[in-house]
Amino acid sequence: xxxxxxxxxxxxxxxxxxxxxxxxxxxxxxxxxxxxxxxxxxxxxxxxxxxxxxxxxxxxxxxxxxxxxxxxxxxxxxxxxxxxxxxxxxxxxxxxxxxxxxxxxxxxxxxxxxxxxxxxxxxxxxxxxxxxxxxxxxxxxxxxxxxxxxxxxxxxxxxxxxxxxxxxxxxxxxxxxxxxxxxxxxxxxxxxxxxxxxxxxxxxxxxxxxxxxxxxxxxxxxxxxxxxxxxxxxxxxx
Amino acid sequence: xxxxxxxxxxxxxxxxxxxxxxxxxxxxxxxxxxxxxxxxxxxxxxxxxxxxxxxxxxxxxxxxxxxxxxxxxxxxxxxxxxxxxxxxxxxxx
Numbered sequence: 001x002x003x004x005x006x007x008x009x010x011x012x013x014x015x016x017x018x019x020x021x022x023x024x025x026x027x028x029x030x031x032x033x034x035x036x037x038x039x040x041x042x043x044x045x046x047x048x049x050x051x052x053x054x055x056x057x058x059x060x061x062x063x064x065x066x067x068x069x070x071x072x073x074x075x076x077x078x079x080x081x082x083x084x085x086x087x088x089x090x091x092x093x094x095x096x097x098x099x100x101x102x103x104x105x106x107x108x109x110x111x112x113x114x115x116x117x118x119x120x121x122x123x124x125x126x127x128x129x130x131x132x133x134x135x136x137x138x139x140x141x142x143x144x145x146x147x148x149x150x151x152x153x154x155x156x157x158x159x160x161x162x163x164x165x166x167x168x169x170x171x172x173x174x175x176x177x178x179x180x181x182x183x184x185x186x187x188x189x190x191x192x193x194x195x196x197x198x199x200x201x202x203x204x205x206x207x208x209x210x211x212x213x214x215x216x217x218x219x220x221x222x223x224x225x226x227x228x229x230x231x232x233x234x235x236x237x238x
Numbered sequence: 239x240x241x242x243x244x245x246x247x248x249x250x251x252x253x254x255x256x257x258x259x260x261x262x263x264x265x266x267x268x269x270x271x272x273x274x275x276x277x278x279x280x281x282x283x284x285x286x287x288x289x290x291x292x293x294x295x296x297x298x299x300x301x302x303x304x305x306x307x308x309x310x311x312x313x314x315x316x317x318x319x320x321x322x323x324x325x326x327x328x329x330x331x
Binding site: 003066069070160163164166167168170171174201202204205208209212 | 287288291294295298299301302305306308309312316317
């Protein structure tokens with residue numbers, strides 16, 4: 001029994017090895033890229049939509065709605081990063097129901113890479129929005145004494161993000177394998193169905209949490225905008 | 239009793255205890271959160287999307303502590319560094 005797809009190695013030459021994680025990551029990437037390319041090749045603004053365009057529009061619109069609900073800002077700034085995270089994790093979790101496919105998110109390397117992307121993106125958005133000094137000041141809020149805890153919190157939430165996704169996906173395939181040994185035919189199917197639900201929820205949670213982290217790094221900007229909007233409103237009303 | 243037996247025994251017992259303590263406590267906390275969420279949903283059905291989303295995020299964050307326990311116990315059983323060390327050391331002799 002393999003605890004992660006990292007330990008399944010297809011090809012190795014010196015330090016370069018191609019493990020199942022890598023191969024299935026490529027499979028997911030190929031599915032996403034080819035699917036999007038096939039659909040976006042012939043887009044129409046007609047009333048008659050092709051099925052694929054309808055599907056993509058629903059997905060993109062749904063992600064934009066969620067981002068707007070959470071951040072109360074223009075969703076297009078966050079859509080590329082958050083949408084990519086969600087689509088990649090969701091597709092690889094859903095494909096885990098295909099026999100022979102071991103989801104790349106069930107390996108700690110993949111999830112750690114995704115969490116590191118979030119770890120790097122948070123300061124980028126924060127600095128782009130508030131400037132370097134203002135962003136660094138947020139680490140000594142509300143007091144200088146809390147600086148170590150703020151830094152520690154930044155690191156631990158990255159680790160938590162990675163281990164949460166890894167643990168959930170890994171436990172899904174693990175429980176399936178154990179049940180297959182003790183009660184085959186029926187219970188593994190039920191657990192697989194539950195695994196689909198958990199996989200989608202984890203994809204949602206991963207992207208929403210990274211969105212919340214990014215949005216909290218740009219919070220001051222948002223508060224200023226809201227204050228300005230209310231001032232403008234009062235002026236127009238009064 | 240030599241060190242191989244001792245390490246195997248302690249690892250398996252610890253793996254069981256980790257999940258045995260970690261999972262029920264998390265389940266209690268999660269149950270509290272869901273019951274409060276249900277109360278809020280019953281009182282304010284209009285705010286259902288916001289409550290559901292917050293509830294999902296909160297429950298998943300609570301759930302992660304149980305998942306950490308599970309990961310620790312899986313590491314103890316399937317990828318135990320001390321066990322591998324002892325096996326490698328005894329195999330080398």
